[in-house]
Amino acid sequence: MMNTLRKQSNRIGIVLLLLMTSIGFISCDKELDLEPVIEQTAANVFDDPAAYEQFLARIYAGFVVSGQQGPAGNPDISGIDEGFSNYLRQYWKHQQLTTDEALIAWNDGTIHDLNWQTWTPANEFITAMYNRIYYQISISNEFLRATADVPESEFLTAAYKAEVRFLRAMSYWHAIDMFGNVPFVTDADPVGAFLPPQGSRQEVYDFIIAELTEIEPMMIDARQNAYGRADKAALWMLLAKIYLNAEVYTGTDQSAQAIPYLENVIGAGYVLHDNYDELFLADNDTNGAQNEFIFTFNSDGLNTQGFGAMTFLVHAPVGGNMSAANFGINGGWGGIRTTSTFVNKFSASELIVDQRANFFTDGQNLEIEDVYNFNDGYAVEKFKNVTSNGAPGSDSSGDFIDTDFPVFRLADAYLMYAEAVKRSGTGDQGLAVQYVNLVRLRSSANPIGGFSDITDTFLLAERSKELHWEAHRRTDLIRFGQFSDQGVWPWKGNVEGGTTTAAYRDLFPIPATDITANPNLTQNSGY
Template sequence: MKKILISTIALCSLLVLNSCTDLEENVLDEASATGLTDKQAADGNIAPVYARLPDIFQHTTYFAIQEISTDEAILPYRGGTDWGDNGIYVAMHQHTHTSTDPNLRNTWLLLTQGISRSITAINTLPTINDQNVKTYLAEARGMRAYYNMLLLDLFGVVFVKDDPQAVSTILRGEQALDYVKSELMAVEPELLTTVGPGRLTKGAVWGLLARLHLNAAVYRDRYATTFTFRPDDMDKVVEYCDKIINSGQYQLSRDYFSIFNSDNNANKELIFAVDQRAELNGHNRLAYFSLSGDQYPLPAFTGANGTDGPAITPDYYQTWATAYAPRDPASADPRFYKQNMTIPADSCMAAADFNMNRGILRGQQYGLIRVNGAFVRCGANYRVGRLFNVNRNRPTLPVNFTGKIDFTVAGSDYNTGYRVLKYEFSKKSVSGRNLGDADISIVRLADVYLMRAEAKLRKSNDAAGALADVNTVRASRTATTPPPALTSMNLDLLLRERGFELYWEMVRRTDLIRFGKYEDKWTEKTDANPQKRIFPIPQTAIDGASNLPGYLVQNPGY
């Protein structure tokens, strides 16, 4: 039987890592897919291995737990009701989350399903006579390692299994680290370099191995007072980063925000990404998550607005303000803000010319004027002007984003907090809001330079080498005036630089832990418990394993 999609039995056989209730899929075999060529069968087995990546990187799964748990993002009860969700976003930010958090559960389910699909592909592909099988096998095995790498980072466990009917072995700590590392190293020789950022390539594995070695000290001793960064690990970080940089295959983008445009699949800065092209039915929702309910990005879609979700914290904003004072960071660093609309307070604009400002949005917002469900027209064009909170039944209150945001009544209103529009809205989407087609970065070249800089600092305090790498990234953004070169470098400055370059790209929690800052205080967060460095294993998974006492043990502190 040539299985095209993973069966419910195979999902369950990962062994109680999740409830099978939500994971039923159709199984296509030779009988139900008569006429498939070997190539179609091979393609049909590797596609499901990648298929849940868009779900993992949704705004309410991996993004929520990697960003809202940090100093970069906060999501209060908007207006006292919106985004309440039984307090899960408040708890995530304050580090009071529990094992019943649905976003943690969903992320766990998706990652373990990714492992299950990879195992099925690993077992089925060898039965297919197609020239791509060798590469696809390496990709499936590498993706199994990647999903386990995320489980290790988030929940402190990995699952080892080759036979779909076997019971997974659970590894933690150094054993888990060594397993993921060995799997990535094993597949690297069989991977290609030319299949694009949406599939696992040699460059992608080099980037993941660099990241794994950089965080190895954390994974070996999660609750350490001080992490021990071994010189051999830092040498490996430099080695793998060198491979990527010296390959000549990747290039830092002149225009920072083009890395996140809806046509970014061909952007040479992307090394590994979630392929979200419209023809693949992507559903990147990161664009609308932070915007006002009265911001409409696309003239073609009168229902595609923001949702007044998370904003950046005042603490994170202050890192920008302090770094560039007395200059406004918007004029000092093109990564902070890109102005696409230069308009008077009340203008007319052709649909093709309308393009929202990008980056960190502050103050009075301008955009398409919507009345009674339709955009106001001026001939063939569209009226653009000051926005008001019409959809919040406050038609005289301007959409004016303020820096202050917290969990008080005043601090959680619809205008509070500076917002982020980093990923571009899709102009090809069937809804304008969902189904975005901007690929979501997992590893990109700027991060590689910054990882190499950090390894140089941690191994030998090579401040000059680290400074050169950081300034290479800063100097590359030449579409407008790049940020000024830095004159010194240390770990605190490097963490700040990672925050400037990689904000809202779902690396912040991992960074703060590695830099020893995750127990710090920031907006509405005072918890300093090191046990919160990993999340609780979802209670549904613990309950599902109850027939095997001692098999799936909850993380300490939960």
Template sequence: MKRTSLKFSFIALSALLVMSCHDELDQTPIDPDTVTEQDVFADASQAKGALAKLYASLALTGQQGPAGQPDISGIDEGFSQYTRMLYNLNELTTDHAVVGWGDPGLPDLHAMSWSSGNDFTEAMYYRLAQEVSFTNSFIANANLLTDPIVEQYIAEARFLRAFAYYNLMDLYGNVPLTTEISTELPEQASRAEIFSFVEQELLDIQSSLATDGSNEYGRVDEVAAWALLSKLYLNAEVFTGEARYNEAVEFSEKVINSSYSINTNDANGNGSAYDELFLADNNVNGAQNEFIFALNFDGLQSQTFGGTTFLTHASIGGNMNALDYGVNAGWAGLRTTDALVKKFDVTDDALNNSFNTISNWAIIGSATPNGWNDPDTDMYEVGTDVYQIFATLSDGEMKFRRDNDWAVNYGGADGNAELNGGNISVDAGRYLITLDLNNNTYTLESIYNDLPDARAMFYTNGQSLEIEEIPPFEQGFAVTKFKNIDSNGNQGSDNTGNYVDTDYPVIRLPEIYLNYAEATLRGGNGSEATAVNLINEIRERAYGNSSASINSSDLTLEFVLDERSRELYWEGQRRTDLIRYNLFTTNDYLWPFKGDAQNGVSVPEFRTLFPIPNDLLSINPNLTQNEGY
């Protein structure tokens, strides 16, 4: 998709730039169908309609649906939607995702080589700037009304403004802080100053928001303020250099003790209540009980090429049938890396489906599924003279042999494959078994536990686990997490299959459970026993029973990070998590194509922040670019 340099409407620019255009909004428009600010803020009822625009600006992209009157120009309108950009910046830059499309600047995100002029990092900045602009305008005008309910509307607008600044601080670091309409060029605030602003706003508004669980679905209440404070304090050490884990525990507890609850309603009867969270009726099927802050999507009333429409379509390709996911076609773009897959307990069959070619080599022995008896357990050819299989083995012994015949067999010790060598001793477990006859070696890589995890929502048939090149869709497992199918198996409301009904959970209760556990382990004054119980509640839903429950000895920071990955993948959290663990840029954790290398390499630390848009720097001399750009 060819694009010229980004150009943004004054609505987006005004938030963090000059506000001189605001007077134009006070003029009576020539178009009689256009609603003036005087009309919008005539009374509380009209103000509520304006409040809806503040929520909608995080879900939609313009004034007339999927395309045509964008808020941000110079980039494909669907690309500029908030949750699509959140995915690009917080998931695509990590071990959770790759994309095969070649739009300028997009491959650079997973390669961690973006420039200061990257379209996508700029578009996200302006999307959030627009939200600040809208909320500032709303607050100024709503303050003129005297109806008591307007105080709650203003509190909701302040929450959304604080949420926008939380994102700006996380993604860009030091940014201008503006809370009112002004013609002055704003100064650049430090990350610590933005942190203090967000913190104070959320503390101030909590008693003005709707009480716990009392607001309309899709609008925030006091629990949302507590949840955002939980996130804020968990990341305080990154944002300000000062740990605030006691406060992270405190506000996590307030959320945990609220009326929100983990969904356990298996509405479609498939044995798991996890997939309901990402179905087309997740506003009514029980999932809504754990959605603290969600963005609403409707295939007829709120059409966009971002949001869950993007997550559903873009994840479908290869030999997947788009109709199975409630849409009319796949966009053949998004997949995941083996780094995410290996965090799950996935069945042997599902993993072996990723191999295309059965070979004439196999494993045999007391440790293998069929013992020493025929038939052997066939391996798969993954390269010239390289063979693999995922298998669950017992305590015992095994060998490799060709054509179900002892004429050609390999055994040996210490990974050395010897013709007619001795039996290989094996401890019980699940393994990726590799025989490489180029150098006569074998490996048994233990990477999985014994039980299936319902959160592992991957399509493997015809998809390779390993990625040698990113563009081909068939390389890397496809993710089937988001669907436009309801709990009864029906397609969403748009019968053309273009647009998706599934709502997007920005903050949901399990994240706060995991915040509590991590903050406790990092020194917060929480209870490790409580943390174990909370995580086990999440895992019991994932496994269908308590067989995968952990105990206190299992509760480590590494385990919590992996559990966050399993529970929250593709929900816009991963980059922030990896930065908090000092794993995002370092060589302490590598994943496929990190740093644009197939096996991954470290990248410079400045990549923990994205660049301030170049347009802003040229217009406002008060701003300084982030280091490294």
């Protein structure tokens, strides 16, 4: 794990099941790849110093695998198919299927309620997302409890604890972004039968800011940690994300606070990779794309096998006349494609020259008459399980994927800087223009002329072009006031041409199961 995190996992899963003696409101989790630990107990699990690293690896793995073994058979959470339950797969669906960038053809349970924005507190996908978030929080809390009184050593460093606190803060960010006022538990709370109190969005926001500020000195310097592990730059990006969205979370604009953190990121030595398409290939950890990546969720076709995460993001968009071999897989799933609203963000000339207009159109219709027909809607050729030289990924079966998922990358930081300058009226307008143009020119799009071109409409569209299908869209639409009661796109509201929905849908409901089980919780308004 000290090198790539690709080969850590299974082993600590059994340990976690023993350590987590009921944290009351969630489930279990994870896998990656080491030999299994047998018959460990909470009392002796850390007798082996290597267990600290394995536990840390297990927490990282929680974002990309779905159970105690790969690829399936011993899931971490119940109530939903194991492949559906994966953290990244669920997070992607909630950030993308609810927007103008993606529509799913399958008819699995209540999945179309996400496309249509008609979900209820009983939606099993929303429940799975919520449970995944709190599973990650729980195992982070358990690591911090178990190591609270353990002195630092080569096996347990201050950076390990700081990384776990960072990962917990990231999951709490996902929680307040999606659910608002949420159950709030830290490692200071008791283990055992426990009904957590509900923290207000403001309280949890304040906790995240305080946590990240406190651990910043303990994090490994930018670009000095192992690939796939969080460092100071990942922390700066998370702080900038939270400050940029602060008005949504707290009612007070804090966009100016994002600027110094973005300056730190931009000054840390990251560079835009010269080929947009290579950012999303099987060798994106070695082909130069890694120099643009600030934080990634790592995948490996041999060691992180499952039917969520990148397995989903490479297989599900392939269908119709598309060649599965061109994507390094054994077959497409014919599941997700995009809407005309997203396609039309590109001008006619941009559709020809802009590398980000990565649409497959052969046999695909631009407009979607039948939501269950994969051929209605342009396909998106973004994530692939082939290398920059065209070789397939490491799994010879073509099932499982080597491509890493970029959680934070430099192009996003550039666009965030421009937005923060626009929103706050502070910062360097000339740099904002320069950064936007670096992003656009990389993909052969024409540069903008000046700061007056950086309007809200431009920023929202440019973020969509550059970052589509990277799990930013829902949060972006809400920040710009275009998610529920203003923006319209095909099949929103379960209407072919689209319609607005109620503003309360800017938040998902607390799952009905948790509302029933925990009298401390109050449901979000409208549900």
